[in-house]
Amino acid sequence: MKIERSSLCHSDLSVIDGSRIRPLPMALGHEAAGTVTKVGTGVNDVQIGDHVVLVFVPSCGKCRACNAGRPAPCHRGADANTSGDLLHGEALLRSPAGERINHHLGVSAFSEYAVVARESLVVIDKDVPFDIAAMFGCAALTGIGAVLNTAQVSAGETVIVFGLGAVGLMAVMAAAGIAGTTVLAIDPLAEKQELALRCGADHAAGPADAADLVAAHTDGGADVAVEAVGSGKVMETCLGLLARGGALVSVGLPHPDQTITTQALQFAGQGKRLLGSYMGDSVPSRDIPL
Incomplete structure (x- = not known):
């Protein structure tokens, strides 16, 4: 397939700085959209010329998670992504010298062309601009999914x-679209605070x-806190700002060395919840068209 647009996601930097342990050398890029130029044997539901969004978890459709309708934690997809x-x-x-170059999340979109598994793409309408479509491969699935799927905000x-990059702003938009919500947006940069207000945040x-x-x-306290920074310290702060029964949704990618320390009684004693959200608990074939 031809890569038409690829966003620069912080998760690509996380491979470089060691926050995400991946085998190197690796061709990075995973948040992208493109045009199908060729299909392999046995692929009958995608046609040459189709516009597609690339998905960074190629779910197998057969494991326990996939059978439960939760493709994001597919272990076969995770194994392939981890090994490159x-x-x-x-x-x-391969490099010109024949050295193996690993795929990033089954996509490796910082390129003109890519070979991907059928499970790594979702066909979209051709009237969607590619620069917008690319964002749905990661930022939209993660940020919107954190609000609608993981937290199930009412x-x-x-x-x-917390954290108003692409994922955080998507979470702001998703929350703002739910009737009667109050959306608070936190970031040290004033220009990102202004973006959040334009995206629907109340404050x-x-x-x-x-x-x-x-x-x-x-x-x-807040009913839901979305941590889109990737910081253990910010996660601790979020827990302290929750109301009784509130939920912290962790979507950022802290470095593996980071830990959190918090009062254990918050969970059983106050009913607070700490929810991990990978790919926004999304079902890409359902959620991207939606």
Whole structure:
């Protein structure tokens, strides 16, 4: 397939700085959209010329997670992604000297062309611009999915989002689209706070003012906190800003060395929940068209 647009996602940097352990050398890039130029034997539901969004978890459709309708934690897809292979076979990329180059999340979109598994793409309408479509391969699935699928935010709840990059802004938009929600957006950069307000946040502030913002606009704390920074310390802060029964959704990618320390009684004693959200618990074939 021809890569038409590829976004620069922080997860690509996470491979470079060691936050995500992956075999090197690796051709990076995973948040992308493109045009199908050739299909392999046995692929009958994708046609040459189709516009597609690339998906960074190539779910096998057969494992326990896939059979339960949760393709994001597919272990066969995870195994292939971790080893730098494709879902149905080992890596195809080679350097001019014949050295193996690993695939990034089955996509490797920082290129003109890519070979991907059928399970790594979703066909989309051709009137969707490629620069917008690319965002749905990661940022939209992760940020929107964190709100709608993982947290299952209900009408009238208060949602606070820490970290206003692409994923955080998608979470802001998703929460703002639910009736009666109050959306609080937190980031140290003023320009990102302004973006969040344009995306539907009711209030935005820097991290130092987060506690005051929650106190002013909630009755005892936020119902849901979305941590899109990738920081153990921010996760600890989020837990402290939740109301009784509230949920922290972790979507950022902290470095493996990071830990969190918190009062254990918050969970059984106050009913708080810590929810991991990989790919926004999305079903790409359902959620991207939606």
